[in-house]
Amino acid sequence: MKRILIIGATSAIAEATARIFAARSDALFLLARDETRLAQIAADLTVRGAARVGSTVLDVVDFDRHVDVIDQAERDLGSIDTVLIAHGTLSDQAECEGSVASLRREFDINAVATMALITLIANRFEARGQGCIAVISSVAGDRGRASNYVYASAKAAVTTFLSGLRQRLYRRGVKVLTIKPGFVDTPMTREFKKGALWASAPAVGSAIVAAIDRGRSEIYVPWFWRWVMLAIRQMPHAIFNRLRF
Numbered sequence: 183m184k185r186i187l188i189i190g191a192t193s194a195i196a197e198a199t200a201r202i203f204a205a206r207s208d209a210l211f212l213l214a215r216d217e218t219r220l221a222q223i224a225a226d227l228t229v230r231g232a233a234r235v236g237s238t239v240l241d242v243v244d245f246d247r248h249v250d251v252i253d254q255a256e257r258d259l260g261s262i263d264t265v266l267i268a269h270g271t272l273s274d275q276a277e278c279e280g281s282v283a284s285l286r287r288e289f290d291i292n293a294v295a296t297m298a299l300i301t302l303i304a305n306r307f308e309a310r311g312q313g314c315i316a317v318i319s320s321v322a323g324d325r326g327r328a329s330n331y332v333y334a335s336a337k338a339a340v341t342t343f344l345s346g347l348r349q350r351l352y353r354r355g356v357k358v359l360t361i362k363p364g365f366v367d368t369p370m371t372r373e374f375k376k377g378a379l380w381a382s383a384p385a386v387g388s389a390i391v392a393a394i395d396r397g398r399s400e401i402y403v404p405w406f407w408r409w410v411m412l413a414i415r416q417m418p419h420a421i422f423n424r425l426r427f
Contacts, residue, residue: 389401
């Protein structure tokens with residue numbers, strides 16, 4: 183039985199992943215901002231077979247509460263051996279271009295809060311010599327595009343942070359997993375036109391659980407995004423700058 187802390191537990195991907203953990207009787211502690219939705223998900227996971235489901239409300243940019251909620255999760259679960267960080271917002275690029283305040287808030291949510299939480303958790307896992315930190319980044323972080331470079335640069339920061347952390351913790355037996363989904367059909371992307379490149383939240387959740395179980399370092403979900411992004415990263419600036427996608 184794993185003892186798992188999920189941050190951003192009301193996201194569609196986190197919920198789908200948690201359902202898999204619950205079905206195999208893992209113990210869960212959930213953190214999210216929406217109290218009503220959090221309670222609904224906790225109740226559902228209990229019915230689905232979780233050994234235990236605890237929860238508390240957290241706005242991730244309330245940095246002063248980070249230590250307290252992690253302490254609460256450890257008390258509730260007895261210990262934590264796996265953490266999944268899944269919170270985030272899909273930034274309004276135009277708004278961020280016109281407002282430094284909006285830009286800073288998006289970075290606080292999608293990058294700074296994530297790295298702050300990871301730091302606290304990593305230090306605890308390092309001291310114990312075990313644990314798994316799994317974090318949802320994005321393929322968007324592999325190369326900035328005009329349509330979403332604020333969101334992409336936040337995710338790029340997280341991806342780079344995790345790369346360094348993975349190297350730091352390697353000899354201590356702590357696993358660090360970077361999860362890079364492509365297009366995922368969730369409430370956050372409801373306004374987007376869907377196509378062949380889109381994946382469902384349950385499919386992404388299954389890939390996350392498999393990667394955690396196998397001790398992977400990085401995954402693209404679905405797998406073909408690794409090759410799509412390789413082509414995009416290698417594209418010369420003279421060509422890339424003329425494109426809009």
